[in-house]
Amino acid sequence: EVQLVESGGGLVKSGGSLRLSCAASGFNFGGFSMNWVRQAPGKGLEWVSSISSGSDYKYYADSVKGRFTISRDNGKNTLILQVNSLRAEDTAVYYCARVVATTRVFDYWGQGTQVTVSS
Amino acid sequence: DIQMIQSPSSLSASVGDRVTITCRSSQSISLWLNWYQQKPGKAPKVLIYSTSNLQDGVPSRFSGSGSGTNFTLTISSLQPEDCATYYCHQSYTTPRYTFGQGTKVEI
Numbered sequence: 001e002v003q004l005v006e007s008g009g010g011l012v013k014s015g016g017s018l019r020l021s022c023a024a025s026g027f028n029f030g031g032f033s034m035n036w037v038r039q040a041p042g043k044g045l046e047w048v049s050s051i052s053s054g055s056d057y058k059y060y061a062d063s064v065k066g067r068f069t070i071s072r073d074n075g076k077n078t079l080i081l082q083v084n085s086l087r088a089e090d091t092a093v094y095y096c097a098r099v100v101a102t103t104r105v106f107d108y109w110g111q112g113t114q115v116t117v118s119s
Numbered sequence: 120d121i122q123m124i125q126s127p128s129s130l131s132a133s134v135g136d137r138v139t140i141t142c143r144s145s146q147s148i149s150l151w152l153n154w155y156q157q158k159p160g161k162a163p164k165v166l167i168y169s170t171s172n173l174q175d176g177v178p179s180r181f182s183g184s185g186s187g188t189n190f191t192l193t194i195s196s197l198q199p200e201d202c203a204t205y206y207c208h209q210s211y212t213t214p215r216y217t218f219g220q221g222t223k224v225e226i
Contacts, residue, residue: 033214035214035216037218044206044218044219044220044221045155045157045163045206045208045218045221046218047215047216047217047218050214050215050216052214057214059214059215061215095162095163099210099213099214100168103168103169103172104151104153104168104169104210104213105153105165105168105169105174105208105210106153106155106163106165106208107165107168107174109162109163109164110162111161111162112162
């Protein structure tokens with residue numbers, strides 16, 4: 001069974017940092033590109049970042065470029081999002097999601113981890 | 120960046136009704152359009168991929184159509200468990216993506 005389990009969220013002050021993790025199991029993690037998607041309270045989904053299967057390519061939404069860093073450890077089946085210089089508008093539930101290369105659909109999602117930035 | 124606009128933002132319908140949600144993109148995305156269902160407090164779940172392909176396990180009352188810039192998600196006979204927010208998602212510009220703003224469906 002495919003599982004994605006996020007952790008690392010919490011309450012942090014503006015300007016602070018967090019390290020979000022997504023533990024993958026039940027599939028060949030190293031064979032899939034992965035993504036982070038966030039959802040602010042009462043708002044829609046916003047794509048944040050993607051990373052290729054071998055970490056060759058990393059992409060970011062303009063809203064987080066220069067502050068967030070995506071990485072992965074295929075030996076540990078783990079996806080990471082290092083979030084720095086946090087702002088109030090970064091408050092959201094952060095989901096990791098697997099993307100299928102052929103259909104480009106996010107077919108599995110984690111349950112999400114809450115990040116709350118206080119001023 | 121490609122913008123995705125869904126309409127309506129919300130709708131109320133009765134059990135058994137046919138429900139249609141529209142998604143328009145700011146430029147052509149061919150058939151690279153997916154639909155997700157999200158219930159409160161839960162992660163999104165894929166319903167339709169590549170415009171019209173039903174994800175395994177999704178009831179056949181869900182269907183998708185369209186191409187280019189205009190896409191539709193249809194629920195042929197609304198059920199109580201279909202109360203949720205629905206999002207379209209363009210993957211034409213992979214590995215960068217855009218979601219629509221969502222459509223909330225109520226009974």
